[in-house]
Amino acid sequence: MIRLALLLLALAGAARAEEIVLGLSQDEVAITATFDGSEILVFGAVKRVAPPPDGPPLEVIVTVSGPLNPATVRRKERRAGIWVNTDAIEVDAAPSFYAVASTGPLDEILSATEDLRHAVSIPRAIRAVGNRIEGSAEFVAALIRIREEMGLYERLDGAVDLEQQTLFRTSVALPANLVEGNYETRIFLTRGGAVIDRYETVIGVQKVGIERWLYNLAQERAALYGLLSLLLAMAAGWAASAAFSGMRR
Amino acid sequence: MQLYLPIAEVSINAFLLLGLGGLVGLLSGMFGVGGGFLITPLLFFVGIPPAVAVATSTNQIVASSFSALLSHLRRRTVDLVMGTVLLSGGLVGSGLGMILFNWLKAQGQVDLLVKLSYVVFLGTVGAMMLVESLNALIRSRRPGARPKRRRHNWVHALPGKIKFRVSGLYISVFPPFLVGMSVGVLSAIMGVGGGFIMVPAMIYLLGMPTKVVIGTSLFQIIFVTGFTTMLHAVTNQTVDIVLALLLILGGVVGAQLGARIGARMKAEQLRILLALLVLGVCAQIALDLLLRPDELYEIEPVAA
Numbered sequence: 001m002i003r004l005a006l007l008l009l010a011l012a013g014a015a016r017a018e019e020i021v022l023g024l025s026q027d028e029v030a031i032t033a034t035f036d037g038s039e040i041l042v043f044g045a046v047k048r049v050a051p052p053p054d055g056p057p058l059e060v061i062v063t064v065s066g067p068l069n070p071a072t073v074r075r076k077e078r079r080a081g082i083w084v085n086t087d088a089i090e091v092d093a094a095p096s097f098y099a100v101a102s103t104g105p106l107d108e109i110l111s112a113t114e115d116l117r118h119a120v121s122i123p124r125a126i127r128a129v130g131n132r133i134e135g136s137a138e139f140v141a142a143l144i145r146i147r148e149e150m151g152l153y154e155r156l157d158g159a160v161d162l163e164q165q166t167l168f169r170t171s172v173a174l175p176a177n178l179v180e181g182n183y184e185t186r187i188f189l190t191r192g193g194a195v196i197d198r199y200e201t202v203i204g205v206q207k208v209g210i211e212r213w214l215y216n217l218a219q220e221r222a223a224l225y226g227l228l229s230l231l232l233a234m235a236a237g238w239a240a241s242a243a244f245s246g247m248r249r
Numbered sequence: 250m251q252l253y254l255p256i257a258e259v260s261i262n263a264f265l266l267l268g269l270g271g272l273v274g275l276l277s278g279m280f281g282v283g284g285g286f287l288i289t290p291l292l293f294f295v296g297i298p299p300a301v302a303v304a305t306s307t308n309q310i311v312a313s314s315f316s317a318l319l320s321h322l323r324r325r326t327v328d329l330v331m332g333t334v335l336l337s338g339g340l341v342g343s344g345l346g347m348i349l350f351n352w353l354k355a356q357g358q359v360d361l362l363v364k365l366s367y368v369v370f371l372g373t374v375g376a377m378m379l380v381e382s383l384n385a386l387i388r389s390r391r392p393g394a395r396p397k398r399r400r401h402n403w404v405h406a407l408p409g410k411i412k413f414r415v416s417g418l419y420i421s422v423f424p425p426f427l428v429g430m431s432v433g434v435l436s437a438i439m440g441v442g443g444g445f446i447m448v449p450a451m452i453y454l455l456g457m458p459t460k461v462v463i464g465t466s467l468f469q470i471i472f473v474t475g476f477t478t479m480l481h482a483v484t485n486q487t488v489d490i491v492l493a494l495l496l497i498l499g500g501v502v503g504a505q506l507g508a509r510i511g512a513r514m515k516a517e518q519l520r521i522l523l524a525l526l527v528l529g530v531c532a533q534i535a536l537d538l539l540l541r542p543d544e545l546y547e548i549e550p551v552a553a
Contacts, residue, residue, distance in 0.1 A: 033491075036251040036260050072549045082538045084361050142546035176251065176260030177296070211255040218256055218486045226482030229308045229490050230475055233497055237315030240501030244509075245323065 018058070019047040020187050020199040027201065029174060029183075030208040037176040040064070040203060043169035046189065052165050056192035059102065059109035060160045060168045061120060063188075064203070066097030066152075067181030073139045089139040091126070096179040097152050098125055101159040101170045111193030118188065118195060122153050151175055180205055256489035257301040263495055265295060270499025274313040277444075277500070278320075278507020279514075280463065280523045285310055285474070286367070286445055286530055288496070301489050304481035307474040308493040313500035314467045314474070320508040321464030328415035328461050332468035334422050335429035335447070339473055342433020350438050364534055366438060371531035374449050375524050381453070382520035389517065416457045416465075428454055429469070436473060444470050445527055452520075459516035 025041035042062050052058065071094045077086040102109060106121055119125045122144055147153040152175065160170040174183075183203040189196050207215055218225045252263045269291050273284035285306055292302035321327050353362055407421035428450045436443035444466050451462040482488045511519060 031253055033253055034251065035253040074547050074549065076542055076545050076547075078541070082361070083540075083542055139546065142544075143548055146544065146546065146548055176253070177258065178260075179258055207255060211253060214255045214490055218482070218488070218490075222483045222486055223479075225486075225490070226479045226488065229482060229488050229493055230311060230478055232490065232494065233308055233312035233478075234315050236494075236497045236501050237312045237317075237504075238319065240316045240505050241319035244505040245320070 017048065017050060017053065018189055018196055020189060020197050021045045021047050022187060022199055022201065024185070024201065024203065027203050029178070029203060029205040031178060031180070031206065031211055032209055033211055035176065035178070037178075038174045039171050040174060041169065041171045042185065042187070043167075044187065044199075046166050046168070048166075053191075058162065058165045059104055059190045060162055061100065061102040061106070061110065061188040061190065062160055062170050062172070063098070063100045063120060063125070063186045064172050064174075065095045065125065065184045065186075066179055066205075067095070067183075068093035069096055069179075070094070071143070073143050075139070075142075091140075091143060094126060094143060095153075096181075097174070097183070098122060098147075099154040099156060099172050100125075101156040101172060103158065103160045103162050103168070105157050106155065109190050109193065110188075110195075114190070114193060114195050118186075118198065120186075120188065122148075122155060152177075174205070178205055180207055252491065252495070254297075254301075254489050254492050256487065257297050257305075257492055259296055259298070261295060261297075266492065266495040267499040269295070270309060270313075270496035271503035272499075273309075273496075274316075274500030274503025274505075275507040275510075276503075276526065277310070277313045277467075278317040278504035278509075279511040280444075280448065280507075280519065280526075284313065284444075286371070290530075290533075297489075297492065300485060300487045301492070304478070304485060304487040305489045305492045305496070307477045307481065308488055308490075309496040309500055310474045311471055311478060312493075312497040313504040314470045316501040317504040317508050318464060318467040318471060320505065321467060324464075324512070325415070326460050327464035327468055328413055328457070329468065330411065331413045331416055331418075331425060331451075331455075331457070331461075332465045334411075334425045335432075335451075335465070335469045336472050338426040338429025339433035339436075339443075339469060340476075342430035342435075343437040343473065343476075344433075345430070346434035346437025349434065353438070361538075363438065364538055366435070368531055368535045368538070370435065370446060371527050371534070374446060375527035375531055377453070378449050378520055379524035379528065382517045382524060386515075386517040386521070413457075416455075416461050418455070418457065420455070425455055433473070443473065445523075448523070459520065463511065 022042070022044035025043075029038050029040070046058065071091045072088050073091060074085045074088040076083045079086070100106065100120060100122060110120055115121050115124050119127075123140065126140060126144065144153055160168055162168045183205055185201050185203055187199045189198075206212070250263045251260050253260045269288065273288045273291070276287065277284045288306040288309060289302050292306060293299055297305075318327065407423050409421045409423060410419055411422050412419050428447070432443040432447050432450065435446055447466045447469065448462055451457045451466065452459055457465070478488060
């Protein structure tokens, strides 16, 4: 059985006429105290055994997705003259960050069925398998709209450069308000709307140094951390008071 | 200079935070209010997640209140006996308030109730203070006006009298205990230290002199907010010590300046300014409820 699977896999590999070879400028992002965003260069080449086939041109799509977190989307309505929260929906796994860069307009280079299968475009990525969303589409649209305005969801049509149908590169700007976790990066090659190869890798985003130490302390020794915060507050209050009364004399 | 905050997980300008801390510290030193009703909305506004904003501002209030309290102690304008009575009432009250808060949460719409109680209490307290202090100012300007006689009402007929020497009062412990308790209930529901309710209550309900009221209120606020900081740190891990440090550095300097300014101003003027401030915040929250929001939807992250 396993042998059969391996055989199929090998056949599938051999059947792929065009394959992705990828490089990243960095596969780890360290959040330091002065972190204010990071630019990640995604570059690669298309490996071929034969010259590129005729027909529709080769297109490249790059997606970067932040860690998935649950969220509640609420809607306000006017009741008795006051705006109050009325309805809400739960989103099980909304990416905290999602960018999709491509060589051309996404809806032209990727067919709707392929988008559905690989969950590439922003609405599809949010509605991906494993993300249970109850309620109407308006809420999902609002989620996307708000996060697009905040710069957390980005659609970058035409941001990928492709040269000689072989070398491609793009840069994805990670915002300063970055959440820790694994940023799943996917690259798709398409021809005539159909995906012909995909490649996946992960960019790790982690707090380092004092940021890491404080975060761990707050999580693991919460009481100590709380006391430390209070002590800091009292000491600062005393120091300022002493400094000012000294100045007056 | 941008700084990444480890708990809030946002990157923000350090000088902006120093400025915010300084502004709120100034008010805290002048009026004896903790400033929780100001700093928390301001932090929301600059993009700090609400849970972190609420928890961290309590820590900042501890620092600015402590700093201001020390100057008041030096000037002997703190009634420690009164403060202790108010505090013990306050702790009972916040226990009750927490139970009430959780019950309201189970009913849904807790946000709305918090906002409505802000509008009602800030509106009433602010309007009352403004009218009273304007009257007092006009009276003091008129030459030859008779000094107001101290009124005796039912408060003075209660048993359990204690001498509050610094305040110059000889009254029963029950009214201050009840005042402390009701403020405790409100502060647990509204998530603030409660200085803006405590200060007018001490002036108008207990008849304490304005200068003593501020120091005494600060004394009480330190304990309430210190307790709340610990609760947030232990249960939610939402106190951001870096954010707190920046707010504190601005806040303690502001509080010292505020205490100096406050000491030079007339009591009536101080009360008018505080009344205007309270009414301003009240109007802002009321408008939020009444005007159509730009974005009808909002996203709230769910703690895993």
